[in-house]
Amino acid sequence: METHEQGFFTEENSADVVISRNAKAKNERLAEVMEVITRHLHAAVKEIEPTQEEWFEAIMFLTKTGQMCNDWRQEYILLSDVLGVSMLVDAINNRKPTGASESTVLGPFHVADAPELPMGANICLDQKGDPMLVRGRITGTDGKPIDHAKIDVWQANDEGFYDVQQKGIQPDFNLRGVFRTGPDGSYHFRGVKPKYYPIPDDGPVGQLLGKLGRHPYRPAHLHYILEAEGYETLVTHIFDPDDRYINSDAVFGVKQSLLARFDWVEDAERIKAAGMEGPYFEVVHDFVLVPKT
Amino acid sequence: METHEQGFFTEENSADVVISRNAKAKNERLAEVMEVITRHLHAAVKEIEPTQEEWFEAIMFLTKTGQMCNDWRQEYILLSDVLGVSMLVDAINNRKPTGASESTVLGPFHVADAPELPMGANICLDQKGDPMLVRGRITGTDGKPIDHAKIDVWQANDEGFYDVQQKGIQPDFNLRGVFRTGPDGSYHFRGVKPKYYPIPDDGPVGQLLGKLGRHPYRPAHLHYILEAEGYETLVTHIFDPDDRYINSDAVFGVKQSLLARFDWVEDAERIKAAGMEGPYFEVVHDFVLVPKT
Numbered sequence: 001m002e003t004h005e006q007g008f009f010t011e012e013n014s015a016d017v018v019i020s021r022n023a024k025a026k027n028e029r030l031a032e033v034m035e036v037i038t039r040h041l042h043a044a045v046k047e048i049e050p051t052q053e054e055w056f057e058a059i060m061f062l063t064k065t066g067q068m069c070n071d072w073r074q075e076y077i078l079l080s081d082v083l084g085v086s087m088l089v090d091a092i093n094n095r096k097p098t099g100a101s102e103s104t105v106l107g108p109f110h111v112a113d114a115p116e117l118p119m120g121a122n123i124c125l126d127q128k129g130d131p132m133l134v135r136g137r138i139t140g141t142d143g144k145p146i147d148h149a150k151i152d153v154w155q156a157n158d159e160g161f162y163d164v165q166q167k168g169i170q171p172d173f174n175l176r177g178v179f180r181t182g183p184d185g186s187y188h189f190r191g192v193k194p195k196y197y198p199i200p201d202d203g204p205v206g207q208l209l210g211k212l213g214r215h216p217y218r219p220a221h222l223h224y225i226l227e228a229e230g231y232e233t234l235v236t237h238i239f240d241p242d243d244r245y246i247n248s249d250a251v252f253g254v255k256q257s258l259l260a261r262f263d264w265v266e267d268a269e270r271i272k273a274a275g276m277e278g279p280y281f282e283v284v285h286d287f288v289l290v291p292k293t
Numbered sequence: 294m295e296t297h298e299q300g301f302f303t304e305e306n307s308a309d310v311v312i313s314r315n316a317k318a319k320n321e322r323l324a325e326v327m328e329v330i331t332r333h334l335h336a337a338v339k340e341i342e343p344t345q346e347e348w349f350e351a352i353m354f355l356t357k358t359g360q361m362c363n364d365w366r367q368e369y370i371l372l373s374d375v376l377g378v379s380m381l382v383d384a385i386n387n388r389k390p391t392g393a394s395e396s397t398v399l400g401p402f403h404v405a406d407a408p409e410l411p412m413g414a415n416i417c418l419d420q421k422g423d424p425m426l427v428r429g430r431i432t433g434t435d436g437k438p439i440d441h442a443k444i445d446v447w448q449a450n451d452e453g454f455y456d457v458q459q460k461g462i463q464p465d466f467n468l469r470g471v472f473r474t475g476p477d478g479s480y481h482f483r484g485v486k487p488k489y490y491p492i493p494d495d496g497p498v499g500q501l502l503g504k505l506g507r508h509p510y511r512p513a514h515l516h517y518i519l520e521a522e523g524y525e526t527l528v529t530h531i532f533d534p535d536d537r538y539i540n541s542d543a544v545f546g547v548k549q550s551l552l553a554r555f556d557w558v559e560d561a562e563r564i565k566a567a568g569m570e571g572p573y574f575e576v577v578h579d580f581v582l583v584p585k586t
Contacts, residue, residue, distance in 0.1 A: 018376060027504055040334070055382045066357070083330075086348075088307045212323065256301055
């Protein structure tokens with residue numbers, strides 16, 4: 001019976017034995033992925049040395065996380081978010097040359113059919129919150145302005161809620177809009193200063209955050225998708241650097257280059273020149289897109 | 294704004310940033326476990342470099358695996374089983390001195406209240422399958438027989454099904470029994486030769502096995518829980534070394550020391566001496582328990 005020995009599972013050879021079983025996989029990429037996952041999974045278990053009770057607790061956590069998911073709640077994406085995996089996958093898929101604007105996660109609140117609005121329009125449809133003017137320029141990495149760039153923007157309101165989270169309370173398409181640049185690549189629109197908000201924390205992921213002494217908040221931000229012919233699409237946010245959670249975004253979405261400045265403008269001349277009705281936050285942020293290769 | 298820089302997430306420092314957020318965790322063990330998991334998770338993602346589509350496919354696999362679970366189906370344990378994690382956790386928690394019988398996984402088919410039977414009883418209640426006589430001795434690592442050791446045994450039938458999988462088809466408690474050794478530590482009971490069987494493969498885990506070119510079968514085996522005062526409890530199987538799946542158990546439960554021999558006995562003298570009615574499989578297997586320290 002000695003002939004069996006090399007093939008059997010032991011604590012020492014565990015990952016090798018499991019991986020060797022995938023020799024007949026038809027999908028080479030899947031086999032490659034499972035090899036990496038198996039090696040790291042076994043290495044992690046060997047470092048952790050879980051008791052049977054701890055292992056079962058992990059099984060139940062994974063089970064409950066799946067069972068929390070439904071058509072409008074994706075608890076596994078939340079888990080990926082709070083473990084920094086979503087941002088890591090985003091980073092790997094969006095390496096940018098120096099000088100280009102950086103990406104961050106899309107998030108769950110984008111809607112595909114927001115209305116296209118004339119440049120300068122106010123995306124706040126219910127007059128709630130502190131007025132905000134956002135403006136800047138979209139150029140390529142060569143510094144040239146991009147004509148006809150599409151700016152898809154969305155944001156939470158002054159209480160930290162998106163329209164889709166408050167149907168019947170906020171107007172449909174509140175704080176969403178699509179704009180197109182002209183030949184000078186400039187853009188401007190009006191909104192309200194967004195507020196920090198928690199990711200959904202009434203499920204297994206929220207419980208995990210609590211046990212880890214972590215809060216569920218994301219610092220205030222505006223979402224952008226920027227598209228232009230001949231350029232790579234950019235999915236990103238800009239953040240309020242003075243937000244209390246700017247250094248502890250629950251999903252790790254903040255990057256140095258995505259910090260905007262929210263300047264409170266009270267000067268009557270500037271208010272008039274900007275076409276605003278009273279004091280407002282001014283946010284100036286330029287974007288630099290990468291030409292497609 | 295330079296002061297923010299060191300704290301923000303980048304592709305390079307990703308795991309460190311995520312781990313640093315757990316500094317206020319009250320449960321030290323959880324923080325330690327999450328540190329190991331985060332490091333390996335990020336390392337695996339960096340090696341794999343998943344596309345956004347692949348990442349979402351993984352999210353959906355984990356979601357569906359959770360949603361497949363119910364009161365009688367635990368798909369995450371199956372996933373742990375087919376990735377060798379269940380056996381690894383078993384190995385870590387059951388390191389044995391040389392000469393002691395080795396453990397393997399409990400599996401989902403143990404029932405707590407099987408009847409205690411007189412030594413030699415037949416646990417096969419429906420006369421289906423090839424008769425089998427199992428016998429051996431239970432000793433400590435010092436070689437001394439163990440008196441009053443409790444032997445809890447259960448097995449699949451000749452078609453690869455446990456009684457609990459075929460309620461109304463098999464009699465209740467078919468192929469299950471509890472025996473107690475006498476002062477010589479010996480045991481014997483009758484059953485039927487078990488057959489290989491598949492783990493449940495109609496869910497996400499079965500689909501994964503299929504894509505990896507793996508089958509879902511476990512080689513034929515008998516389950517044991519051995520308990521004796523003053524000794525560590527042993528949860529294990531013994532396997533048929535001639536089973537077609539002996540080198541490819543879907544859950545990696547086979548160990549060299551757990552291979553029994555299933556000898557087909559046709560000799561009339563031996564049949565008579567064993568108290569059997571006709572030809573039968575004889576399985577002789579001794580167990581060696583470890584004294585509690």
